[in-house]
Amino acid sequence: MSKLLDRFRYFKQKGDSFAEGHGQVYNTNRDWEDGYRQRWQYDKIVRSTHGVNCTGSCSWKIYVKNGLVTWETQQTDYPRTRPDLPNHEPRGCPRGASYSWYLYSANRLKYPLVRKVLLEMWRDALAQHSDPVEAWSALMTDGEKSKTYKAQRGRGGFVRASWKEMNQLIAAANIWTIKNYGPDRVAGFSPIPAMSMVSYAAGTRYLSLLGGTCLSFYDWYCDLPPASPMTWGEQTDVPESADWYNSSYLIAWGSNVPQTRTPDAHFFTEVRYKGTKTVAITPDYSEVAKLTDQWLAPKQGTDSALAMAMGHVILNEFHLKNPSDYFLSYARQYTDMPMLVLLEPREDGSYVPGRQLRAADLTDCLGEENNPEWKTVACNQAGELVVPNGSIGFRWGEKGKWNLEQKAAGTPTELNLSLLDRHDAVLDVAFPYFGGVENPHFRHVKQDDVLLHKVPVKTLTLADGRQLPVASVYDLTLAHYGLDRGLDDVNCARDYGDVRAYSPAWAEQICGVPRSEIEKIAREFGENAHKTHGRSMIIVGAGMNHWYHMDMNYRGLINMLVFCGCVGQTGGGWAHYVGQEKLRPQTGWAPLAFALDWHRPPRQMNSTSYFYNHASQWRYEKLQVSELLSPLADASQYSGQLIDFNVRAERMGWLPSSPQLAINPLRIADEAKRAGQSEQAWTVDALKSGKLRMACEDPDSGSNHPRNMFIWRSNLLGSSGKGHEYMLRYLLGTESGIQGEPLSDAEDRPEELEWRNAALEGKLDLLVTLDFRMSSTCLFSDIVLPTATWYEKDDMNTSDMHPFIHPLSAAVDPAWESKSDWEIYKGIAKTFSDLCVGHLGQETDVVLQPLQHDSPGELAAGEVRDWKKGECDLIPGQTAPQIVSVQRDYPAVYERFTSVGPLLEKLGNGGKGISWNTDKEVDLLRRLNYTKADGAAKGQPMINSAIDAAEVILTLAPETNGQVAVKAWQALGEFTGRDHTHLARPKEEEKIRFRDIQAQPRKIISSPTWSGLEDEHVSYNAGYTNVHELIPWRTLSGRQQLYQDHPWMRAFGESFCAYRPPVDTRSVQNLEHIPSNGFPEKALNFLTPHQKWGIHSTYSDNLLMLTLSRGGPIVWMSEEDARELGIEDNDWIEVFNANGALTARAVVSQRVPAGMTMMYHAQERLVNIPGSEVTGQRGGIHNSVTRVSPKPTHMIGGYAQLAYGFNYYGTVGSNRDEFIMVRKMNKVNWLDDEGRDQVQEATK
Structure with a gap:
């Protein structure tokens, strides 16, 4: 009864006062504390992590109560470091600590969703055609229906559907597309396998068994620094963050360590107590600038000028x-x-x-x-x-x-x-x-x-x-x-x-840094390296790599390091950190991911060229090749547009193609048989005669474009999709905010492509996205499939920041009807195998493979010769792509998806140019995973579950299987003539299993796949084995290649590193048709660094992070520019150019220099976004005002280190040369209800 009375304030007696009446003592019931205690109770703790591509790769304790995740905290049981080095923990950040909010939030995807208009059309078609493939055919051949549902993309209208029905629709679409156009018209995009490598492999394994196209990510994300392949023949290899502690001079150049490398920042702060000098080089006053002894602020985009001047001092x-x-x-x-x-x-x-x-x-x-x-x-x-x-x-x-x-x-x-x-x-x-x-x-x-x-x-x-x-x-x-x-x-x-x-003095005039500071830092950097034999290090951020001439920025500072002998030395070298690129058990993962155990080679495509082509961004290209050429080059030899160079590169086998040929590749075998030729001979003759063309030469023909696309583990349309508005119009066929005009008759048009005035719109017939939350990409998809969260599935995670492999674990079962990526693709594969009978059987597929790095093909193209111009004969694998026949068994896709194929025993495994026998490892998998009892894969090891898939990776990889590591080092020794097996012998009997890493993160084993050592005595540092084991870099000279002598490199003036200013994309020209809103406008540089309240787009819609931030899109600008434009802090502004428009609030800050803006990227178009005055549509994302312009020198192939490899080398999606027009908004229209728009003044 007393508790009831306690609830009535009238009956409560006043207690004593204190502090002269300012405080009051009450006698109250404290039962409310029980709710707080119960909130933090738990039944068990499970180890997992976040597959979010942040490089942190932090191990977390997941607390579970009554089958629900209640909260998470950081794990603190990483294997210890040596006595003179701080331990790795604590690792984590506020973003990761908020992840459990997603599991049961309104943002969570609970069931398969499909756009209602498409579902109704599909069900009507099924009512008329009992065969689902015929039903999809009826939809695709009705142009009006196809156009109708595509136009609804991004406009809502999702309804719940069953897994069975969606698997049937997806499989039918894939089968019809393969049958009528070819498997290379089915593509998939997923980034950064290291963050959840089994989940990545699920989708690419399915695609590769079909013969579909796996799209790259590292180059598209602009995380790939081409300077690394150019100099070292290595995609990217960098020191672990613990090696920062071994440095005695640290420069953080464009890397905002505390904000974007939060779990590792303690090494940066700890090393200062040893006396290490730290320097920050950033155009804005960032968080890392507060940590360092000295801050240099060069004009954005002029970093190579600063690096060249420092190199001048060091050399002198x-x-x-x-x-x-x-x-x-x-x-x-x-x-x-x-x-x-x-x-x-x-x-x-x-x-x-x-x-x-x-x-x-x-x-x-x-x-x-x-x-x-x-x-x-x-x-x-x-x-x-x-x-x-x-x-x-x-x-x-x-x-x-x-x-x-x-x-x-x-x-x-x-x-x-x-x-x-x-x-x-x-x-x-x-x-x-x-x-x-x-x-x-x-x-x-x-x-x-x-x-x-x-x-x-x-x-x-x-x-x-x-x-x-x-x-x-x-x-x-x-x-x-x-x-x-x-x-x-x-x-x-x-x-x-x-x-x-x-x-x-020259650099001071270019970048604004006083010459005295340039001399001082360069002298100190060199002096330290001289005294310590190379312990000077530069931590590099991706921002420097997002400029068009990114390789000049990077080569400038790489030269500094090479001049000082820092690369390959503990505590020294090049520390480039971007996405979570380091897939440590890479050679064990690749056969699983690309079905190399069943078919070789897979179809792989560089995404930058792919989206530049198929999103028709090339139609709007204003950057001329003549602006890029060296004054020493013969301009007559380098005519055409940027897309022409890409087409030539594809034709000569330098770059991959997708789709590959203007014919269904499954039909070539029949054509060749009728002609009495092999598939390769028929293809060669058809290309030479002009009977057959490369698909890239006529992308708008109606048959040479992608038709089905899968997106998983990615937010392509909300994060990485440069040229966002072009994707909406040309790939999706929905409304877009493009303000510019395509090339006119008066302008130079491409030479190698067939120009069609009516560009195709809505090229994708089906867009399927897998995600755990409703992202921007989901909003534009036809079908959305709910995946398990990172606390609901089994997977593995590695990073370049530390040497451990550790798991994602299913702490609880997937909520509602969500499934893991492995189970989703397994289900689609099963339905595909059932439905394809009668449409697809055992087929011969003809695959074009570019001249590959780490193969004899990298010696193929010593000269630039184009067979189509009569400069040479068409010789597959030398002057053109390899042409390979691959036997596919479509009814057996499911059996092959769920088993290890025979090629591992027949051909072995390997990576980066070396190979070894895997018979023992496959036999071990038979004992671990059991074998198929019957069917197309009888006797082969099973891969039924995600844990089975993880065991395949762990068993095959030298980084997690000591016996394989020894074999790998032996294989390398055959090339070098030196014994390297001593690097793995001490761990020869070690085999890491999935349950081992669930118990504790495990340090991997040294492998020739990488250029550093996992050793008790040294921290991992890239290039260490090159310097100390005398293993050559994979370059022309076998050494660090400072001089790039390929004819295109010389023609474009980049044989040596040089300062090249940002290019003029002309994105703020010819905008006279956009009416003024009464406020002044100004052109400013548009930068998109990584944000504080999210990891890419993840967490940007998380309530906890929204509460800590301003809760919606923001653009930072200088006080000087804001005054000129009449903008105050928190005003609504509009940002626009020829590519599109976005709306956001202004953050006016003295930390931003005049002339530039910063919109921390991937702020999603889900929260607090009003309509645009320019487009009349809801405001876009940061990529609404960007467009890709590829660089010809990144298209080179077949030339030693300048040869294509998936995510290794190729065109890169830069965006920081873009300029935007900024103005204060006049009216803010929320577009909440048609006809009853909520309009407010654009004030705070």
Whole structure:
């Protein structure tokens, strides 16, 4: 009774007061505390993590009560580090700590959803056609119906459906598409396997069994730094964050460590207590700037100018004035700087650097018989020409010489860096200069566009009788950097105050950083590296990689590190952190993911070229090739638009294609049989005769575009989709906000493509998205399938930030009707196998595969020759893609999806150019997973569950199976002629199982897949095995390749690193048709860094994160620009250009410099977004004002390290050169109810 009375305030007695009446004491019931206690009670704790592509890869305790997840906290049981190194924990961040909110929120997808208009059409078609494939055919052949449901994408109208019905619809669409157009018209996009590798593999395994196209992500996300493949032949390999603690000089260059690397930031702060100096280089005053000893703020987009000036100081002070023995010794053995370069004469008497000298250029090939065209040449200390070990020619066709031992022809040799002391002449050598390009938004320093520098040379008589001068890469580098060596070079800087490329005074005028600061930081960086033998490190953020000339930014700072001997040394080197790219058990995962156990090769496509083409972004291209070419190039040889270079690259086998040919590839076998030819011979003849074309040459024909697409583990249309509005119009066929016009008759149109005035819209017949929440991509999809959350499925996770592998675990069963990705695709595969009978059987598929890196194909394209122009014959695998026949068994797709195929025992497994036998591992899987009792896969190991799939990865990967690691190192040793097995022998008997990692994260085993060591004595650091085990980098010279000698690299002026200003995309021109709203407008640079309240788009709709932030889209801008535009903090503004428009609130801050804006990316179009005054539609996302422009030099293939590999090299989706118009909004229309719009003033 007393508790009841307690609830009535009238009966409560007043207690004593205190603090002079300011406080009151009450006697109250405390039962309310029981609710708080019960909130934090739990029945069990399960280990899991977040598959969110944040690189943190943090292990979490998931608390479960009554079968429900109640909360999560950080795990603290990572394997210990060595005594002189801090432990990894605590790892985590506020975003991860809020994830459990999603599981039971209104945002959670509970059931399969389909757009009502499509479902009604589908059911009507099924009522008329008993065969689901025929029903889908009826829909697709009715143009009006197809157009109707596509136009509804993004407009709501979802209804609940059953799994059975949706699997049937999806399978029928896939079968009809494959039957009528080909399997390469079915595609899938999913990013970053490392964050949940089994879930990724589920979709790509299904697609690969069909012959569908798996789209890349690392290049599309602009996470891929092309400078890494260019320099090292490596996609990306970086130090773990613990190695920061071993550094004694740290520069955070464009990396906002506390905000975007939160779990690892403690290493950055801890190392400062050891006395390590830390420097931040960012255009805005970011969180990392607050942590460091010094902050440099260059103008955004001018980082390469700053890096070049620092390189100028390092070379001057530590290579010329006070030479560091360590730096010079490192350069001789581990870089291409001793290699000789042919100099080609110009009409004015000067010379221009050509390609690197090869053994084949000289009489008798200097005794080299195997691949002499691919063996680089240097001078030894005696001035003799030698062919040092390690170049790419030693990698293929012979054994035992592909190493970095200081030998040539089996004899010890020390290479000579410079010809200065042994030169025959000093010649004028021409270098392109781009720093004088005028841009109204960026500073420039006017100088001649061709700079002549004095270079010491040696004259050689070549095998063909010509006499040509050669110079070393080292001498050319010193000249290019503008260093005075006493050669009367008028274009060299006499001192640091001389405004000549690339002096500190010159850089100050370009980037705004005082020359004194440039000199100081460069000097300290070099001095530290000299004293510590390389313990200077640069942590790099993706922002520098998002500019069109990203490779110039990166190569500039990579050069600094190489000049100082930092790469491959503990505590030193290049630490590039972007997405969670490091899939540590990669070689065990690849056969599962791409069905390499059943078919080889898979179809893989680089997404940047794919979306540039099929979203018709090329139709709006205003950037001209002539703007990119070197002033030294013959412009007549490089005509056309950017898309033309992409088409040529596909045709020559440099880049992949999707779709591949203007024919259903399943029909080629029949055509070839009728002609009495093989599939390859028929395809070659048909292409040469013009009877058959590449699909990319006519993308709007109606049959050469993708038709079905799967998206999973991704928010393509809410996060990574550059050119968002173009995707909406041309891929989806729904309304878009494009403001620009396509190329007109008066403008140059592509040369290699057939131009059709009526561009196809709505190319995708079916878009299926798998997600656990209603994302922006889901809003535009036809079918949305509910996946299990990261606490409801079994999977695995690794990162480049730490050396552990650990799990996602099903702490609870998937809620409502959600399923794991593995179960979803398994269900679709089963339905596909059942429905395809009578439509598809055992078929011969013809697959085109580009010239691959880490294969002999990387030696195929030494010259640029286009077979279609008559410059050479069409030879598959040499002057064109490989043409491979693949046998598919469509009724057996399900059986193959759920079992390990026979190719692993027949052909073995491997990666990055080496292979090994896997018989024992497959036999172990038979015991672990059991075998198929009957059917098409009888006797093969089963993969029924996600845990089975995880065991396949763990068993096959050298990183998780010690016996495989030993075999892998043995396989590498056959190439290098050296024994490397000692790196894995101590862990030969170790086998990591899925239940092991559920008990505790496990440190992986050292593997030749990667260039660092998982060792008790050193932290993982990229390049460590190259330097300490003398394993060559996978480049032309086998060394760190600073000089890029491919003809396209030279033609575009990028054989050496140079400063190249941001390009003019012309996105803010010709907008006169957009009416003024009465407020002033201004063009500002548009940057999209990573945000604080989300990981990409995840968490951006999470109530806890919305509560901590402003709760909707925001754009940061400077106080100066805001004053000019009459904008105050929190005002509604509109951002627009030719690509589209978005609406957001303004954050006015002194931390942002004038001339730029920042919209932290992927803020979704789900929360607090009013209509746009420009488009009349709801405001877009950050990518509504972007469009992709690919770079020709990223299309090169078949040329040593410049060769295609999935996510390794290819066109990259940059977006930071974009400019936008900004203005305050006049009226804010919420578009909540048609005819009754809620309108408010655009004030705070």
